[in-house]
Amino acid sequence: MRPLLILALLSAFSIAAPAAPRHPAAKAHAAPSSSKAKAKAKAKAKTKGTKGKAEKPGKPAQPQATGLPGPAFPSFAVPAQVQVACDRSLEGARQRVVALEQRSPADGWLAAYDDLYAYIEEAANPIEFLTNVHPNKAVRDAAQACTLRWADFSSTLGQDEKLYAAARQVQPADDIDRELLRQTLENFEDAGVGLPQDKRLRAKQINDRVTDLAQQFDKNVRDDATQVAFAEAELRGVPESVWKAAKRDPQGRVLLGLDYPTYSTLMQTAEDAAARERMWRAKTNEGGEGNLKLLAEIAQLRREYAQLFGQPSFDDFTLRRRMAKSPQKVLSFLAEVKGTVAEAELREVKELREAKARQLHQPVEGTRVERWDAPFYTEVVRRERYHVDQEQFRPYFPPQESLQFTLRIIEKMMGVRYTRVAARLWHPDVQAYRVSDAADGKVLGTLFVDLYPREGKYNHAAVWSYRNGSTRLGRLPQAALVVNFDRKGLTLDELETLLHELGHSVHADLSATRYAANGGTNVLPDFVEAPSQMLEDWVYDPKVLQLMREVCARCKPVPDALIAQARQARDYGKGVKFARQHLYASYDIALYGAEPQDPLALWARMEGDTPLGYVPGTRFPSGFSHIVQGYAAGYYGYLWSLVVAMDLRTAFAADKLDPEVGMRYRRTVLANGGQRPPQDLVREFLGRETNSKAFFDYLRE
Ligand SMILES: [Zn+2]
Numbered sequence: 001m002r003p004l005l006i007l008a009l010l011s012a013f014s015i016a017a018p019a020a021p022r023h024p025a026a027k028a029h030a031a032p033s034s035s036k037a038k039a040k041a042k043a044k045a046k047t048k049g050t051k052g053k054a055e056k057p058g059k060p061a062q063p064q065a066t067g068l069p070g071p072a073f074p075s076f077a078v079p080a081q082v083q084v085a086c087d088r089s090l091e092g093a094r095q096r097v098v099a100l101e102q103r104s105p106a107d108g109w110l111a112a113y114d115d116l117y118a119y120i121e122e123a124a125n126p127i128e129f130l131t132n133v134h135p136n137k138a139v140r141d142a143a144q145a146c147t148l149r150w151a152d153f154s155s156t157l158g159q160d161e162k163l164y165a166a167a168r169q170v171q172p173a174d175d176i177d178r179e180l181l182r183q184t185l186e187n188f189e190d191a192g193v194g195l196p197q198d199k200r201l202r203a204k205q206i207n208d209r210v211t212d213l214a215q216q217f218d219k220n221v222r223d224d225a226t227q228v229a230f231a232e233a234e235l236r237g238v239p240e241s242v243w244k245a246a247k248r249d250p251q252g253r254v255l256l257g258l259d260y261p262t263y264s265t266l267m268q269t270a271e272d273a274a275a276r277e278r279m280w281r282a283k284t285n286e287g288g289e290g291n292l293k294l295l296a297e298i299a300q301l302r303r304e305y306a307q308l309f310g311q312p313s314f315d316d317f318t319l320r321r322r323m324a325k326s327p328q329k330v331l332s333f334l335a336e337v338k339g340t341v342a343e344a345e346l347r348e349v350k351e352l353r354e355a356k357a358r359q360l361h362q363p364v365e366g367t368r369v370e371r372w373d374a375p376f377y378t379e380v381v382r383r384e385r386y387h388v389d390q391e392q393f394r395p396y397f398p399p400q401e402s403l404q405f406t407l408r409i410i411e412k413m414m415g416v417r418y419t420r421v422a423a424r425l426w427h428p429d430v431q432a433y434r435v436s437d438a439a440d441g442k443v444l445g446t447l448f449v450d451l452y453p454r455e456g457k458y459n460h461a462a463v464w465s466y467r468n469g470s471t472r473l474g475r476l477p478q479a480a481l482v483v484n485f486d487r488k489g490l491t492l493d494e495l496e497t498l499l500h501e502l503g504h505s506v507h508a509d510l511s512a513t514r515y516a517a518n519g520g521t522n523v524l525p526d527f528v529e530a531p532s533q534m535l536e537d538w539v540y541d542p543k544v545l546q547l548m549r550e551v552c553a554r555c556k557p558v559p560d561a562l563i564a565q566a567r568q569a570r571d572y573g574k575g576v577k578f579a580r581q582h583l584y585a586s587y588d589i590a591l592y593g594a595e596p597q598d599p600l601a602l603w604a605r606m607e608g609d610t611p612l613g614y615v616p617g618t619r620f621p622s623g624f625s626h627i628v629q630g631y632a633a634g635y636y637g638y639l640w641s642l643v644v645a646m647d648l649r650t651a652f653a654a655d656k657l658d659p660e661v662g663m664r665y666r667r668t669v670l671a672n673g674g675q676r677p678p679q680d681l682v683r684e685f686l687g688r689e690t691n692s693k694a695f696f697d698y699l700r701e
Contacts, residue, residue: 067421068434069443069476070467074126075424076134079142082127086146089123090153101162105169110177110515111472113167113184118468118475118516124150125466132222132458133450133482135427140456144215151211155204158191176675180515183674186321192308199308206305210298217294217628221287222458224623228282229253230275237271239391241488258283259459261486267375268390280372284615286623295599295621298628299591314592318633323526323640323678330589330636337639338582340699344575349611352377355384371612378573388569393558394489399451401552402490406499407433408547409538410506413662414670415439418447427454435509445469445477445509453484460484461497465508468519468673477520479505492566495539503532510666511673518675525630526637527678531669533638533645540567541656571701578639578699583610585636587621592633644682646694651686 076082096116103112124147131143157163167185172178188194192203229249242265247255256262256279263283270276299314306317315327324330349369355377357367369377382388397405407418415438423432425448433447453459461483469477481501485494507528508520521528538544542560549557587606591597599621608614621627627635648669651661668685682690 067419068423068432068446070446070478071122073423073425073448073478075426076130076139076143077136079138082130082139082142082146085123086127086149089119090149093120093123093153097157097160097163101160101166103166105166106171109166109170110172110180110184113163114180114470114472114515114517118470118473120150120154121467121516125464129464129466129480130426132462132464133426133480135454135456137456144219148212148215152208155191155207155211158188158207159193159200159204160188161193164188164193176514176518179675179677180518183517190309190317190321195308203305203308206301206308210301210305213294213298213301214628217287217291217298218625220291220294221623221625223456224258224286224288226282226286227255227257228279229255230278234272234275235266235270237269238266239269241394241486242266258286259453259484260461261453261484264375265391265486267372268379270376273370273373276372276376277370281615281618283623284371284618284620287625288622289619291622292600292619295591295624295628298632299599300596302592302632303594303596313594315589315633316594318592321524322634322637323524324636327589327593330585330640333640334582334586334589334636336696337578337699340696341575341578341582344699345579346575346611348378348573348575351381355380369612371615374576374612378576382569382572385572386565386569388562388566390491390493393492393495393566394486396548396555396558397490397492397495398552398555399485399487399490401548401555402485402495402498403431403449403451404551405548406495406502408551409499409535409544409657410502411438412547412657412659414506414510414666415659415663416444416510426450429454443476445479447505447509448478448480450480450482451485452487457484458482461501463501463504463508463521465504465519465521468508468513468516468522469511470514470516470519471512472514473516475516477508477511479508479520481505492539492570496536499535499539500532503535504528507531507670507673510670512671513673513675515675518673520670520673522674524674524678525634526640527644529638529641530644530648530678533642534648536645537649538656540570544656547657574699579610581639583607584624584626585639588627588631588633588635591627643692643695644678644690646698647686647690647692648682650694 074085076085093116096119100109100112100116103109127143128147128150131140131147134140134143164185167181167188170177170181172181191207192200195203227247229251230243231253235243235254242262243254243256249255256266263279266279267276270279302314302317306312306314309317311317311320313327315330319326319330324333352369352374353367354364356369356373357364359377359380360367379389411417417436417438418433419436421432421434425432427450429450429452431449431451433449434443435445435447436443450457463479463481465477465479467475467478469475481504483494483498483501485498490498504521507523511520513519540563542563545558545563548555583606587603590602590606591599600619603619603621604614604616607620627633631637648665651665652658655661665685669681672681679690
């Protein structure tokens, strides 16, 4: 799966989910739990009110003693502190809602609504984020309980008739107001405020229940402590850095968990097919069988929810608000992708078979490529054909220097500076950066970075843009980037992941919107991946890679020829990779269609139709968090926004670090966040309508 971009609660409401993991499964930013949830969220988000003076959200951001702008990240040592903060801020939010309900629609109502949004975001989002990263399980559990209370608050707010009635009377002063107002009204409507009483009640019940189930689902994945035991001999080919320091069982076997650095490295490097199979089966069953029941219930509830609004399916309900507009448009786009890559997929599977037969000295006839063979033999072909081995990149890319390198790319392109600042955060490994404008020194935002794996931590790659900026409030954004890298260094794939995630944080930190509710990554979910996906290609550019020397004198430069080979190697396997993305997206759309589906039977049928088939006894959907959270009826967004991303790249074709193009990009696409429709921003940046030529040309190459 790919990295998610998680927009926390609010966004969670709008949940832009985390920028997900980028292995072929899902890269999202994280997904919204549901558009409804979003809706409510937004609804709530926007409200605050009037008094606000004593509150931080209403005051201009002042640098702290630490040198970071805005409020310090909240520190919770014990669960009781979470509960106290939760009680206090929920009460504060309720008071603000009451004040807003009494406010005249003619008296700065939109701004007051956005004040409420900002208040809620600041109170709820860091706590929701901590459910994913706090080292203490009891604190994570308390944070999760608090998040459920906010979800309840949010679904109630979304149905607030007084606020809805006021919003309908607001006269927007300009296009930015009009856009926020449109979104606000849609959010109220999607939360059920306009439904008859009985349906409205049911809508709230469903919303709360889905939030609860989705959290249980995620928790089951996050807390899945499955370990797979291997004799050392079974780990032939796997780099020692992955297993040498791992715990052992009483028989002396190495115990490995399912986190991505371990899982993907083992799948790509273990020569022992039985070892790969054990690891693959464990990963494919991650989350546990109970998650299939949760997923079935979630899908059924979302279908019922859509039907309360007269929509035939959750797909219809969700997509009418997206760039894609309808399930029919998504399906025809997906069909075009499939038609374009089908032949390449078959060719590649044949090549993997030949590679396996060669390596095992057996005839091609009778050789079968299993699911757990594909990543390994893809690497074999990449080594044979392009002489590229991802492991060979680790010495070139130490984690800390890799981070600084990616920051340097953004500095060059966008005219900003990242300055490291000492700060006490949720774990001693976490780093803090102040982001400022390079030309005038103006402080723009904050970035936190959590680089290394640890127990109980979110085990993918994602960004939580948990606090959005607002020029109206002088409020500066804060974003947290969470990845899990090997301390020995990064592969080139991982460097690409890091830059992808950083792209989400840049979208948040360089946003300069009037309203917090429109900040940064609060954009349409089928656009939100585009700015990050655009940057992925940068790590294959020799000129860009030279920046590594500016941040690491001791790092040897990667030879240009190796990079060129790596780029070709990356593109090898494109057929299988895009066919897989197509499968994930199609599964999501089918699951949330008008006809009820058993999640596993549907998966077995759809995966069974692919060249590598379905393996009985496995249940991939039990770990497919994307479609439970914000990417529900939205997984196609990874492919959809890649079309835009590849089109955006055309502007940087001559020079990926061109500061003029970069600044224009920052001022149009990034700075406007969600306050203007994405297609308008892209058109203004490119000077023409966007099109899918670059994307389909790439698939055909
Ligand atoms: Zn992403």
